[in-house]
Amino acid sequence: MGKELTFDNLHNHLCDFTEIENGLIDVSGYDFVEPVGIAILKAIHQEINDIEIKSDPNSRFYSYLKILNEAPYDENKTYIPLEIVKSNNTNINKERLVEKIISNFKDLKSDDEEDLKKYLDYMVGEILNNAIQHSLSPIGAVITAQYFPIQGRLQIVVVDRGVGFLHNIQKRYQVNTEKDAILKALEKGVSSSPTKMYSTAIDNAGYGLYALRTIIEKTHGKLLIISNNGIVRLDRHNHITAQEIQNTGWKGSIVAFELFEDEINKINFTIEDFFRIYIWDQDEELF
Template sequence: MMTDNIEILIDRIEDFSGLFKRIQLGNLDANVNVANYPFFNPKEILLLTEFFVVQNFNKIDATLIINEEIGWYITGIKLIDFCNTNFKIPHTQEQSISTAIPIMRIDVSKMDEYIHNALGFFSKYCNGKDIDILSICISEIINNVNDHSKSPHDAYIFSQYYPNVRQIKFAISDLGVGIPATVNSFLESKKQERLGDIDALKWALQKGKTVKSQLHNMGAGLDNIKTFLEGVGTLEIYTEDVYCKLFRNGKISFSRNPIVYFVGTLIEITIDVAKLDEKDETILDEFVL
């Protein structure tokens, strides 16, 4: 139902700033217009998901304004249905988009199940390719979220295969403590000097750097992802005031986060299926013989 709320127009990634400003201020009465947004990657879907989950949690009635083409996709992935049922307890919605895994509220207790299902789902699009990199990337990110983010609404994950470009994309987001704040909290506990947001993220991306040495993490974390993605994919990180992109050639760029007032952390990974190694069938062949 349409309300008298203010309308936030989102035509580009920077426009999501309006949603996060309202999350920070607690002023959530707003309708969201994405009718002219050019293309939705998993990261944009999760940005919308987080805002609507917070709205629902605070019992705010609002409207998502879409056009027919976007409406088909939003309806197909059951975005609104998911947000309407996940502001308190996890509940996965079935969807009609055959190349995507439904949006899911995720934590470590559901991680292994999600990874198992994702490997089975994407394997049909990656014949003969080794997709274990998915397991590594998803587990590292979810473990980091669980250890550090303290998100009031857990984390969310959305994954999709894009057949025209033969890419797998998935994003994981949370509304908790961002990476720079987590790093600086750790440094202060060790009587070390605080870092700016960019330097704090650089610190977190260094090999062996960790703020919490859990058995499942062991000081690797984001560096593990960097290593495994080199040559096969890209990594984007939005956290607090910093944006980082790891390119397929291993180069990394850091800049100001285009989403002002950003809360938490959003990570999107793109994997080029054609660049993946061929699956090693040697062990399987030995058993067959």
């Protein structure tokens, strides 16, 4: 059986998906690859049009690669095909992705559905805002998502081919490596410039990735951020690991997160309350 690339082991296989040799990325040894890996290949191919992606035509990976690349948007499917997001279609892509994700959670009450929609609006919007407004990516951003119903797991991925975190963070802070720049960007008050993605009632200026990280921590999800050769991972136990990988050939940013249905169903408070308590420190905890 061939290898598998997943959200959890991407840091060990990144080189396979970013190393270009003689105009070719050879991933024919992989039987299955989750959306995060396919989005990486799409971003590279979007920037370098004549590059060839070699995969085993008999593998599950090959079929899934074709589906995410070629299938039209279908609200009845559990996946969002790979889409290229530019500044002029950011809201369209975000809203379509969020609506599609919401449709997979069929047991939510209307109030819970509205709350989840606002959380996802913020989380997806924040990542896209960073990719489109700050990364200087020549291709815009690649976005995709997949709901895995058996596991009750949702994976959302945004990939760009821009300058990475260090380029922007080091303009204001004393950081020298990509992994330290990611860690700094996850701190409170450090992240992106002012933006209002989902509600005029909440101004999240300076809380972008910190708020994203906090939402994921409180819902026991997972977060993966790669910037050039720096990698930061947050697991379901809220444990952070940071490392640097040499000779990956990767440039740009990869931001992916996973949410789990059993934890999502426990959300019983509005995002306005979440920001008030966990981001603005204005009240006692809700958990």
